[in-house]
């Protein structure tokens with residue numbers, strides 16, 4: 001397949017499940033109205049009305065939800081996917097830094113009423129570079145990584161697809 005660029009949502013999926021990333025990038029898109037991404041956008045409006053939501057499209061490659069002064073901001077329902085949220089934010093900070101724009105990240109979790117600051121230091125830079133390289137490797141595979149039972153699966157938009165009987169137990 002023609003190489004597609006990797007974006008912030010892709011990095012989020014990579015961190016959650018490599019199979020999910022592959023399915024998503026290969027055109028099997030089953031995200032629905034109950035998806036957390038959409039919920040997050042509704043939450044953004046209701047929980048942080050004063051925070052200007054201003055989608056910024058960077059080089060036609062990825063969108064950032066909101067920029068608030070020196071911060072890139074994201075609003076999430078809960079910290080259940082905290083590690084994936086952190087990696088996605090690192091992706092945005094890294095991409096901006098590549099373009100000469102230095103920002104910090106803030107992720108607000110509405111359920112916990114907590115906001116976390118994310119900084120892109122040298123270690124985080126290595127981490128996100130490795131994640132991007134890994135995401136390309138996953139997407140370039142001819143077949144999706146095997147089904148791996150995760151506690152997250154039941155909430156995943158691909159649940160019915162993955163558990164329709166065709167999955168194997170290979171490691172992703």
Ligand code: SF4
Nearest residue numbers: 017020153156159162
């Ligand atoms: S249902 Fe589970 S294995 Fe399938 S894509 Fe989602 S998280 Fe991955």
